[in-house]
Amino acid sequence: MIWAPVLVTGATGNVGRVVLDALATAGAEVRAASRDGRAVGQMPGVAFDFTDAATWPAAFTGIGSLFVVRPPALGNAKRDIVPALAAARAAGVRHMVLLSLQGAERNRVVPHAAIEAWLRASGLSWTFVRPSFFHQNLSTTHAADIRDRGEIVVPAGNGRTAFVDAHDVGAVAAAALLNPARHAGRAWTITGSEALTYAEVAEILTTELGRPIRYTHPGALRYARHARRVLDMPRGMVPVTTAIYTTARLGLAAGLTDDVRTVLGRDPVTFAQFAHRERAAWARQDQGGP
Structure with a gap:
């Protein structure tokens, strides 16, 4: 069962747009998060900035699931990303899908590794999508x-x-948001x-x-x-x-995986x-x- 509404960060990016479209096609209630809060296509927008706590209450209120995309400019995940995720948890978000990075589990230098570590210990339901x-x-x-x-x-x-392809990455992320029970605790290398x-x-x-x-x-x-x-x-x-x-x-x-076929039932x-x-x-x- 989907935990909705779903808030999609990075909503204007290559992957975020795919996630939005897939969720909308599935009939999910979804909101597009961006710094200016504008709508993305037919999806309602909400203002959100990982580093601006004033934007968090309105963005997270009533949200069940969160798609997490680290802005490239934010390199210190513990300082710049984790506090917002903790606020989302406190607001009632139950499931987070992180756009991570292939090999993040072996490379503690990349910011994604710190976010993964926090999510593992957070008590939340989580899924890591690690694209090549x-x-x-x-x-x-x-x-x-x-x-x-x-x-x-x-x-x-x-x-x-x-x-x-970003389309495949977004499709896998959307699948994890639409069916948290199947994807909870999984790390997909796409x-x-x-x-x-x-x-x-x-x-x-x-x-x-x-x-x-x-x-x-x-x-x-x-x-x-x-x-x-x-x-x-x-x-x-x-x-x-x-x-x-x-x-x-x-x-x-x-390194190649079959995770796209496993999740989506089709070739990449x-x-x-x-x-x-x-x-x-x-x-x-x-x-x-x-």
């Missing part, structure tokens, strides 16, 4: 490189990455069905877009300069993304399917498209 590397990073952060320069610039060497090198990713994009896309095999320093000067990536994100790609280069990002979205669906992200405007 999102397909969507290539259609957002790295879209300009692919679209304008025909290249992928990440320091992953020849390592393989277990990519996953990956696709294939682990690809970035050279293989470039080949798939080349086929889909009908023009050459190459993988440049940069080192960490070259990537860091490119991220700051060309991608205009925030300074604090550069070492984080460098570390993530280095993990792939070392062969530590290739492949990178080729994603590239076809999102090809407009890499369309070159001067040529009217790819």
